[in-house]
Amino acid sequence: MTRPVVEVHGLTRRFHGPERPPVLDRIDLTIRRGEFVALLGRSGSGKTTLLRTLAGLDPVTEGRATVPERRAVVFQEPRLLPWKKVWKNVALGLPGSAAEARRKAEAALAEVELTHRAEAWPLTLSGGEAQRTGLARALVREPELLLLDEPFAALDALTRLRMQSLVGELVQAHRPAVLLVTHDVEEALLLADRALVLAGGHLVEDIPIGLPRPRRRADPAFEALRLRLLGALGVDEDGHDAAARPAFGADSRQAA
Amino acid sequence: MPASATTALEGRPPVRAAARPSFRRAFRWPGLGRARRFVVPVLLILLWQAAAEAGLISTRMLAPPSAIATAAWELIVSGELGHHLLVSLQRVAIGLAIAIGAGVSLGLVAGLSKLGEDAIDATLQMLRALPFLALVPLLILWLGIGEATKIVLVALGATFPIYLTLFGGIRSTDPKLLEAGQVLGLSHAQKIVHIVLPAALPQALVGLRYALGTAWLSLVVGEQINATAGIGFLVMDAREFLRTDIIVVGLLVYALLGLSADQLVRALERRALAWRPSLVREG
Numbered sequence: 001m002t003r004p005v006v007e008v009h010g011l012t013r014r015f016h017g018p019e020r021p022p023v024l025d026r027i028d029l030t031i032r033r034g035e036f037v038a039l040l041g042r043s044g045s046g047k048t049t050l051l052r053t054l055a056g057l058d059p060v061t062e063g064r065a066t067v068p069e070r071r072a073v074v075f076q077e078p079r080l081l082p083w084k085k086v087w088k089n090v091a092l093g094l095p096g097s098a099a100e101a102r103r104k105a106e107a108a109l110a111e112v113e114l115t116h117r118a119e120a121w122p123l124t125l126s127g128g129e130a131q132r133t134g135l136a137r138a139l140v141r142e143p144e145l146l147l148l149d150e151p152f153a154a155l156d157a158l159t160r161l162r163m164q165s166l167v168g169e170l171v172q173a174h175r176p177a178v179l180l181v182t183h184d185v186e187e188a189l190l191l192a193d194r195a196l197v198l199a200g201g202h203l204v205e206d207i208p209i210g211l212p213r214p215r216r217r218a219d220p221a222f223e224a225l226r227l228r229l230l231g232a233l234g235v236d237e238d239g240h241d242a243a244a245r246p247a248f249g250a251d252s253r254q255a256a
Numbered sequence: 257m258p259a260s261a262t263t264a265l266e267g268r269p270p271v272r273a274a275a276r277p278s279f280r281r282a283f284r285w286p287g288l289g290r291a292r293r294f295v296v297p298v299l300l301i302l303l304w305q306a307a308a309e310a311g312l313i314s315t316r317m318l319a320p321p322s323a324i325a326t327a328a329w330e331l332i333v334s335g336e337l338g339h340h341l342l343v344s345l346q347r348v349a350i351g352l353a354i355a356i357g358a359g360v361s362l363g364l365v366a367g368l369s370k371l372g373e374d375a376i377d378a379t380l381q382m383l384r385a386l387p388f389l390a391l392v393p394l395l396i397l398w399l400g401i402g403e404a405t406k407i408v409l410v411a412l413g414a415t416f417p418i419y420l421t422l423f424g425g426i427r428s429t430d431p432k433l434l435e436a437g438q439v440l441g442l443s444h445a446q447k448i449v450h451i452v453l454p455a456a457l458p459q460a461l462v463g464l465r466y467a468l469g470t471a472w473l474s475l476v477v478g479e480q481i482n483a484t485a486g487i488g489f490l491v492m493d494a495r496e497f498l499r500t501d502i503i504v505v506g507l508l509v510y511a512l513l514g515l516s517a518d519q520l521v522r523a524l525e526r527r528a529l530a531w532r533p534s535l536v537r538e539g
Binding site: 071072073075082084092122 | 432433435436437438439440441442446450451454455457529530531532533
């Protein structure tokens with residue numbers, strides 16, 4: 001087997017000093033080359049902290065994390081520079097000549113079906129277009145590791161469905177390793193090869209999703225996995241809190 | 257009751273719908289459009305002229321518009337106005353250039369480094385508390401009554417708005433955009449060029465507009481200190497001879513200069529800030 005893209009050992013992260021339970025408590029995680037991992041958790045479970053650590057935005061203070069040099073992040077908000085046209089946002093920071101960067105940016109925009117908006121100002125984009133631009137900006141770097149921080153959360157329901165299938169297709173085509181942070185169980189089941197559940201600072205579930213693609217929500221196996229993940233998140237089918245797992249107790253105290 | 261109201265209205269709706277617009281149309285001057293807003297000022301000027309001709313306003317207090325127009329024409333034709341205007345413009349240009357240089361350098365140093373902020377910001381905030389026009393006596397002692405005093409006065413007044421807005425603009429850069437720049441692999445210098453400075457630009461341009469306003473103000477004060485040329489000199493000289501017509505011409509020139517400077521910065525904003533939503537919608 002090839003060497004994993006991400007290797008995390010004993011990663012611990014505290015925000016409140018040693019007397020309070022840590023947000024991430026001795027996390028071990030490996031992500032293989034080309035593997036799509038969904039990281040689920042309630043708000044404030046620390047899933048975004050884990051993603052930010054892998055992105056290099058949060059420091060590793062305890063434990064060890066190895067990540068590839070070529071990595072890209074798509075945030076929940078698109079975080080485009082409003083004073084640069086769409087294609088320049090995509091081309092920003094690309095190595096090589098300006099013409100080369102522009103060619104790559106335009107190719108990436110074509111992949112997310114935004115060729116016609118290349119010369120637009122970001123503030124004139126719709127939410128879906130802005131997020132597709134963010135996706136193009138991530139993919140144009142040909143990342144070995146693609147980090148997606150709830151990238152569909154702020155989109156309307158129809159746009160979200162289109163974006164999910166677009167991300168699915170692009171990841172199939174480019175095969176980066178992906179870590180998708182989400183609280184949407186169905187999204188994880190539609191896209192990921194493996195689903196992790198983070199609760200109380202620990203990865204409490206690690207479930208392979210062997211469903212054939214393209215995946216259908218009507219598939220009984222899909223439904224079974226959905227219930228299992230919802231259970232791990234402490235929610236029953238009707239959306240009520242299941243009998244509280246002790247692990248969730250520590251959850252509400254820290255901000256993501 | 258509602259039923260009868262409905263019947264009462266039947267057959268009338270077109271009339272009612274047209275009623276309001278036609279009411280307003282009766283009071284609208286056809287074909288004037290934007291020119292409508294000049295009606296009152298023009299009326300006032302005509303009134304002023306009439307009052308002067310009827311002997312209600314002494315020429316020693318205020319010359320009539322016709323005399324002002326004549327004076328302006330004579331000053332333009334003789335080249336006198338052009339000469340003084342050029343001198344004044346030169347003072348503002350040099351003073352403003354110094355102010356932009358100093359304000360931008362100080363703003364960058366204080367905005368981009370904590371050390372710079374500690375070294376510069378508190379000092380400048382203290383200096384800013386001084387009304388800079390009150391420094392005139394000191395400036396005269398230090399620099400005499402020549403060009404230097406006038407230029408330094410303009411530069412002093414215009415530096416602070418530029419410094420303050422640039423510093424504030426740099427510090428209010430969205431940290432989320434900086435994070436995005438970091439994950440895109442931008443270097444520190446690239447982040448400053450692509451993210452911090454463009455983010456600070458809108459505020460800095462507001463500062464530039466302020467600075468221009470202050471520069472004219474300083475010029476007016478500066479040119480009343482023993483000047484031998486410049487619009488201010490023209491006005492002071494006219495006072496000696498009770499030429500209220502020339503004084504008003506000088507005031508009008510100051511107003512026009514301020515107005516055109518403001519238009520210049522607005523044009524600059526339209527170009528440099530074309531990405532902003534309000535401007536995007538207009539375009």
